[in-house]
Amino acid sequence: xxxxxxxxxxxxxxxxxxxxxxxxxxxxxxxxxxxxxxxxxxxxxxxxxxxxxxxxxxxxxxxxxxxxxxxxxxxxxxxxxxxxxxxxxxxxxxxxxxxxxxxxxxxxxxxxxxxxxxxxxxxxxxxxxxxxxxxxxxxxxxxxxxxxxxxxxxxxxxxxxxxxxxxxxxxxxxxxxxxxxxxxxxxxxxxxxxxxxxxxxxxxxxxxxxxxxxxxxxxxxxxxxxxxxxxxxxxxxxxxxxxxxxxxxxxxxxxxxxxxxxxxxxxxxxxxxxxxxxxxxxxxxxxxxxxxxxxxxxxxxxxxxxxxxxxxxxxxxxxxxxxxxxxxxxxxxxxxxxxxxxxxxxxxxxxxxxxxxxxxxxxx
Ligand SMILES: *Cc1c(COP(=O)(O)O)cnc(C)c1O
Numbered sequence: 001x002x003x004x005x006x007x008x009x010x011x012x013x014x015x016x017x018x019x020x021x022x023x024x025x026x027x028x029x030x031x032x033x034x035x036x037x038x039x040x041x042x043x044x045x046x047x048x049x050x051x052x053x054x055x056x057x058x059x060x061x062x063x064x065x066x067x068x069x070x071x072x073x074x075x076x077x078x079x080x081x082x083x084x085x086x087x088x089x090x091x092x093x094x095x096x097x098x099x100x101x102x103x104x105x106x107x108x109x110x111x112x113x114x115x116x117x118x119x120x121x122x123x124x125x126x127x128x129x130x131x132x133x134x135x136x137x138x139x140x141x142x143x144x145x146x147x148x149x150x151x152x153x154x155x156x157x158x159x160x161x162x163x164x165x166x167x168x169x170x171x172x173x174x175x176x177x178x179x180x181x182x183x184x185x186x187x188x189x190x191x192x193x194x195x196x197x198x199x200x201x202x203x204x205x206x207x208x209x210x211x212x213x214x215x216x217x218x219x220x221x222x223x224x225x226x227x228x229x230x231x232x233x234x235x236x237x238x239x240x241x242x243x244x245x246x247x248x249x250x251x252x253x254x255x256x257x258x259x260x261x262x263x264x265x266x267x268x269x270x271x272x273x274x275x276x277x278x279x280x281x282x283x284x285x286x287x288x289x290x291x292x293x294x295x296x297x298x299x300x301x302x303x304x305x306x307x308x309x310x311x312x313x314x315x316x317x318x319x320x321x322x323x324x325x326x327x328x329x330x331x332x333x334x335x336x337x338x339x340x341x342x343x344x345x346x347x348x349x350x351x352x353x354x355x356x357x358x359x360x361x362x363x364x
Contacts, residue, residue, distance in 0.1 A: 004047065006034070006116055008123070011051035020131035023167030025304070030124040030136075030163040034116045038106055038157040047112075049120055052162065058147035062154045067200045070099035071141035073303050074260075075166075076121045076356060078128050079344025084121055084136075084356035087342045089114055091260040096140060099196040104153035105142055113140070117161055118356045124163055125356070133168025133339075169305045174335055176311025176325050177218035179234055181283060182208045183316070187233065187255075189225030194232075194255030201257075202236070209235070219300075221313060225255060229282045237300030237308060238262035242330055243289045245296070246275040253280075261301040265334055267350065274330065283315055290320045297328030306342075307335040 011031045018028050029052050036047040063069050072092045076084050093110040100107050117138060121128075128136040140161045144154030185208035188194025188201055208220045219235030231250050233239055238259040240249045247269055252258055269276040289295040298310035311325035322328075327335075340346025341353065 004112070006119055007048040008119075009048065009050045010123075017127060018165065020129045020134055021167075023129060023134055023165055025166050026137065026139075026164050028164060030127040030165070032120060032123050033163075034120045034159075034161040036116075036159050038159070040155045043106070044108060044159065047116060049116075049123060055158070055160075057143075057145055060147045060149055061143070061145045062148060063143040063145065065149060066144075066151060067198070067203070068103055068105065068144040068154055069142060070096055070103055070105060070196065070198050071139060072096045072197060074138045075135040075303060075342070076128055076138060076163075077135050077342050077344070078130060081344070083344075084125050084128055085342075085344060086118070086121070086138075086354045086356060088260050088264065088352045089117065089354055091263070092140070095197065095258065095260070096142070099198060100142065102193055102196040103198055105144070105157060108142075108159055113159070114354075118354075120161055120163065121356045122358060125358070127163060127165050129165045129167075131168070133170065135166055135342075137164045137166045139164065174307070174309065174327055174332070176309040176322070176327055178216065178312040178314070179219050179221050179310050180212040180215065180217040181313060181315040182212070182220040182222055183228060184208070185220075186225035186228070187222040190254035192225070192255060195252070195257055197257060205236070217314070223283060224253075229284065231281050231283060231286065232256050234300040234308075234310065237302035237305070239300050239310075240265060240298070241281065241286065241289075241295060242297035242328065243286075244294045246277060247330065248277055248279060248281055251278040251280055259302055261303060261306060261338070264338060264352070265301050265307075268334060268337060269330075271349070272333075286313075287315065287318065287320065290322070295320070295322060297330055298322045299328075299331040299334075301334075306338050307331050 014031050032049050033052045034049050036044050038044050074092045079085050093113050097107045142157055142159045145158055146154040146156040187205050212220050221234050222232045224230040300308040309327045309331045313320040341348045
């Protein structure tokens with residue numbers, strides 16, 4: 001029987017931690033990381049927590065050439081008792097396996113991976129910043145490492161988890177952003193990899209983002225890749241509109257990434273008895289709703305910002321100003337409740353919080 005315990009090799013000296021008010025996103029990493037390897041005969045093996053360090057990988061490794069890789073993003077939060085806690089981490093692990101399936105990467109054991117993430121967070125718990133709105137970002141990812149230039153699924157992989165203390169997303173309060181509707185480039189198409197969390201989707205989105213950033217927009221609104229009529233996502237977030245008292249989000253169609261935050265928003269709205277529906281929604285329908293004064297709110301949802309209100313949508317030559325550039329009541333209530341649950345300040349009626357035990361208990 002193989003030994004599946006996680007070996008731990010502690011770092012010899014700890015790095016200096018950044019000050020809570022100077023944190024950015026994803027620039028600084030903690031003292032340790034988790035790695036396990038995959039090879040065709042052994043399966044996933046050699047699980048270990050080691051000092052954070054560069055990897056040594058063959059230049060012909062497949063990930064560098066054909067992009068066979070997947071990733072996840074979630075956060076660890078400190079609750080008022082000083083305990084570390086995760087928000088629906090099992091959802092991220094289920095999703096990495098769906099992404100794995102799409103990219104022909106062998107599945108990981110979700111329970112085992114969750115145990116590894118919790119142990120890593122427990123070891124680096126002192127890196128979770130304490131200031132309001134800050135957290136420890138957790139980035140699990142898998143890369144194909146076989147040294148081979150043939151186009152085929154790799155026989156070797158690494159599953160790695162790194163941690164990064166991140167600052168508050170909204171330093172001056174939650175503020176609506178300007179979004180440009182993208183008519184030329186598309187992020188994903190049904191049948192492609194849009195519903196998988198894989199680097200290629202991001203690589204292909206950079207161009208559109210760069211062009212609109214030059215004109216002062218925060219992000220693009222992605223339309224469907226076939227007719228360029230139907231709304232899909234906003235930047236790397238899912239998108240919601242409140243029209244006539246009903247909250248609407250595009251129905252999952254194979255090219256939309258199924259966000260954990262999206263799912264949580266839908267569940268909360270149902271819990272509050274606010275009408276919510278997942279359906280196809282065209283840009284023309286949205287424009288008409290706006291013209292008739294029925295478009296009440298618009299916002300994006302994702303782990304990084306949680307809720308990101310949209311104050312303006314520019315579509316060709318038309319500017320749709322939404323809720324007078326102000327955060328709407330539903331967006332605000334969702335933001336306060338979700339962050340309240342995540343930081344352990346609001347009751348969690350759904351069982352979404354998963355506590356991380358202290359290292360002493362993890363080791364016994
Ligand atoms: C990760 C991601 C989201 C948001 O997912 P969450 O699980 O809510 O963080 C939305 N769209 C895209 C394209 C993404 O990659």
